[in-house]
Amino acid sequence: MTRYDDLGDIPSLADDPGSLAVARRLLRADFSRESAVRGSLRARLLAPETAAPSWAPIARVLVSAAAAAALLLAPLRLGRRDDAHVLPRGERGLPVLPGSIPARPGAVEERLIVTKRVGALIETSAGRRVPTPRGSMILWRLDGVEYALETRRTTLEEIFEKRAL
Amino acid sequence: MPDDRAPTPDFGRIYDENFAKVYNYVRYRVGDAAAADDVVARVFEKALARLSGFDPRRGPAAAWLFAIARSAVIDHFRAKAWFSWLPLDAFHGRPDPAPGSEELLSKDEERRALLESMAVLDEREREILALRFGGGMTNREIAAALELSDANVGVIIHRALKKMKGSLGEDQ
Numbered sequence: 001m002t003r004y005d006d007l008g009d010i011p012s013l014a015d016d017p018g019s020l021a022v023a024r025r026l027l028r029a030d031f032s033r034e035s036a037v038r039g040s041l042r043a044r045l046l047a048p049e050t051a052a053p054s055w056a057p058i059a060r061v062l063v064s065a066a067a068a069a070a071l072l073l074a075p076l077r078l079g080r081r082d083d084a085h086v087l088p089r090g091e092r093g094l095p096v097l098p099g100s101i102p103a104r105p106g107a108v109e110e111r112l113i114v115t116k117r118v119g120a121l122i123e124t125s126a127g128r129r130v131p132t133p134r135g136s137m138i139l140w141r142l143d144g145v146e147y148a149l150e151t152r153r154t155t156l157e158e159i160f161e162k163r164a165l
Numbered sequence: 166m167p168d169d170r171a172p173t174p175d176f177g178r179i180y181d182e183n184f185a186k187v188y189n190y191v192r193y194r195v196g197d198a199a200a201a202d203d204v205v206a207r208v209f210e211k212a213l214a215r216l217s218g219f220d221p222r223r224g225p226a227a228a229w230l231f232a233i234a235r236s237a238v239i240d241h242f243r244a245k246a247w248f249s250w251l252p253l254d255a256f257h258g259r260p261d262p263a264p265g266s267e268e269l270l271s272k273d274e275e276r277r278a279l280l281e282s283m284a285v286l287d288e289r290e291r292e293i294l295a296l297r298f299g300g301g302m303t304n305r306e307i308a309a310a311l312e313l314s315d316a317n318v319g320v321i322i323h324r325a326l327k328k329m330k331g332s333l334g335e336d337q
Contacts, residue, residue, distance in 0.1 A: 003325075013323060013326075016323070016326075016327065017335075018277070018327075018335040019323060019326035019335075020326075021330070022282075022330045022335050023277060025275070025306065025333065026279060026294070027319070029189070029275065029279050029298070031188060031193075031198075032184060032188040032190050034192075034198050035188050035198075035201070036198075036199075036202055037202045037206055041205075042177070042180055042181075042184075045176070045209055045210065045213050055280045060278075104229045114181055123232050128202060158329060
């Protein structure tokens with residue numbers, strides 16, 4: 001059998017010294033020393049947990065991702081409701097923080113957004129859209145704690161802090 | 166009664182015996198050192214995942230690995246087509262942070278010159294040269310893998326070498 005470093009199976013190379021020289025240079029070249037992963041890849045692939053692949057870690061990640069997606073999408077769905085009430089104002093006309101907003105009895109239908117049980121992550125969340133002077137916010141509850149997800153118009157000055165030397 | 170079960174392949178041995186060949190093949194195909202590392206990592210990850218399906222009695226590990234490597238290179242170029250707005254830095258190796266000697270530097274330059282000279286080749290010539298000189302395959306093995314005749318592979322290699330010799334200063 002022809003060895004790959006024998007060049008006899010390439011026709012006419014003996015009559016073409018230039019091509020023969022190129023072939024020899026190609027045979028001598030070894031790029032593998034430039035690899036930055038040779039050792040680490042070997043160690044990773046031959047590690048015991050890699051050698052016996054398991055779906056458990058992947059399943060854990062997928063379940064967590066699904067739970068996170070459900071949590072993020074739930075307020076958006078409630079945000080389309082029209083039966084919201086006006087946010088009460090405190091001193092100097094500023095809106096009261098979400099934790100102290102009283103719900104008008106009967107005005108807002110509490111709606112279960114989603115119930116998921118993924119370990120101890122999420123148990124129940126519920127919410128409603130509340131208009132604010134510059135937009136609206138959705139109040140939602142998770143594990144007995146209330147949070148606000150606010151949408152409002154803003155300015156560049158609010159986003160980017162200007163500093164002067 | 167003879168045991169028909171395939172012997173368990175030693176992945177560590179397959180890796181050690183074939184890493185350089187697979188890397189050189191991939192490097193000739195993709196040019197860039199970082200991209201070659203990515204592709205080679207995918208090749209061996211796939212090989213490990215499919216190890217239980219590999220039967221050493223049906224052929225050498227190298228042939229099995231190169232089938233995976235060729236597929237990984239094709240996937241790489243498909244992905245690259247999607248991200249074609251990214252700067253192309255193929256044919257430029259990872260910079261050597263501290264070459265130990267002039268000899269090391271000249272070897273680096275030699276490898277770079279070889280990669281650059283392959284830019285004149287078409288896809289098939291480049292693939293065949295990469296399999297032959299990077300992967301260490303014989304003309305017969307290449308012919309079987311690419312469904313060509315041995316003679317055709319030899320002619321294509323010679324034609325590719327002739328194209329390269331001008332840019333490598335070997336045409337005098």
